[in-house]
Protein backbone atom coordinates (compact mmCIF):
# COMPACT_ATOMS: atom_id res chain seq x y z
CA UNK A 1 0.00 0.00 0.00
CA UNK A 2 1.36 3.35 -0.94
CA UNK A 3 0.72 6.39 1.16
CA UNK A 4 1.97 8.66 -1.57
CA UNK A 5 0.11 11.98 -1.66
CA UNK A 6 -2.26 11.02 1.17
CA UNK A 7 -3.03 13.68 3.78
CA UNK A 8 -0.68 13.75 6.74
CA UNK A 9 -2.34 11.96 9.70
CA UNK A 10 -0.38 14.05 12.17
CA UNK A 11 -0.87 17.66 11.14
CA UNK A 12 -3.60 17.26 8.52
CA UNK A 13 -2.10 20.14 6.57
CA UNK A 14 0.51 18.47 4.43
CA UNK A 15 0.65 15.39 2.24
CA UNK A 16 2.93 12.40 2.48
CA UNK A 17 5.72 11.88 -0.02
CA UNK A 18 8.10 8.93 -0.17
CA UNK A 19 11.62 10.21 0.14
CA UNK A 20 14.77 9.85 2.18
CA UNK A 21 15.12 12.08 5.18
CA UNK A 22 17.81 12.39 7.77
CA UNK A 23 16.69 11.19 11.17
CA UNK A 24 18.51 11.14 14.46
CA UNK A 25 18.47 7.81 16.24
CA UNK A 26 19.12 7.94 19.96
CA UNK A 27 20.21 4.92 21.92
CA UNK A 28 20.85 5.76 25.52
CA UNK A 29 23.19 8.76 25.42
CA UNK A 30 24.43 8.08 21.90
CA UNK A 31 22.97 9.44 18.73
CA UNK A 32 23.51 8.81 15.06
CA UNK A 33 22.15 10.40 11.93
CA UNK A 34 20.70 7.99 9.39
CA UNK A 35 19.21 8.43 5.94
CA UNK A 36 15.75 7.04 6.54
CA UNK A 37 13.35 6.41 3.68
CA UNK A 38 9.70 6.76 4.49
CA UNK A 39 6.54 8.65 3.74
CA UNK A 40 7.36 12.08 5.06
CA UNK A 41 4.99 14.99 5.42
CA UNK A 42 5.82 18.04 3.34
CA UNK A 43 4.45 20.32 6.06
CA UNK A 44 5.46 19.01 9.48
CA UNK A 45 8.48 16.91 10.42
CA UNK A 46 6.53 13.72 10.91
CA UNK A 47 6.57 10.64 8.75
CA UNK A 48 5.41 7.08 8.48
CA UNK A 49 8.14 4.47 8.18
CA UNK A 50 6.93 1.16 6.82
CA UNK A 51 8.47 -2.29 7.00
CA UNK A 52 10.55 -2.08 3.84
CA UNK A 53 11.69 1.41 4.81
CA UNK A 54 12.82 0.09 8.19
CA UNK A 55 14.70 -2.72 6.46
CA UNK A 56 16.69 -0.12 4.54
CA UNK A 57 18.30 1.10 7.74
CA UNK A 58 18.11 -2.13 9.75
CA UNK A 59 21.75 -3.16 9.22
CA UNK A 60 23.01 0.28 10.10
CA UNK A 61 20.70 0.39 13.09
CA UNK A 62 21.87 -3.00 14.36
CA UNK A 63 25.50 -1.97 13.90
CA UNK A 64 24.85 1.18 15.86
CA UNK A 65 23.10 -0.80 18.55
CA UNK A 66 26.06 -3.16 18.73
CA UNK A 67 28.36 -0.18 18.95
CA UNK A 68 26.48 1.11 21.93
CA UNK A 69 26.83 -2.41 23.27
CA UNK A 70 23.31 -2.72 24.47
CA UNK A 71 22.99 -6.32 25.48
CA UNK A 72 20.01 -8.47 24.47
CA UNK A 73 19.22 -8.66 28.15
CA UNK A 74 18.29 -5.01 27.99
CA UNK A 75 15.49 -5.52 25.50
CA UNK A 76 12.87 -4.91 28.16
CA UNK A 77 13.91 -1.33 28.68
CA UNK A 78 15.47 -0.74 25.29
CA UNK A 79 12.35 0.38 23.37
CA UNK A 80 11.85 3.21 25.80
CA UNK A 81 15.40 4.39 25.30
CA UNK A 82 15.43 4.42 21.50
CA UNK A 83 14.03 7.39 19.70
CA UNK A 84 14.00 8.20 16.04
CA UNK A 85 13.23 11.75 15.27
CA UNK A 86 13.68 14.09 12.41
CA UNK A 87 16.83 16.11 12.18
CA UNK A 88 15.72 19.74 12.46
CA UNK A 89 15.67 21.40 9.09
CA UNK A 90 17.12 18.39 7.32
CA UNK A 91 16.26 17.55 3.73
CA UNK A 92 13.55 20.13 3.38
Ligand SMILES: [Zn+2]
Pocket residue numbers: 008009010011012013014015041042043044045046
Ligand atom coordinates in the same frame (compact mmCIF):
# COMPACT_ATOMS: atom_id res chain seq x y z
ZN1 LIG B 1 2.23 16.70 8.65
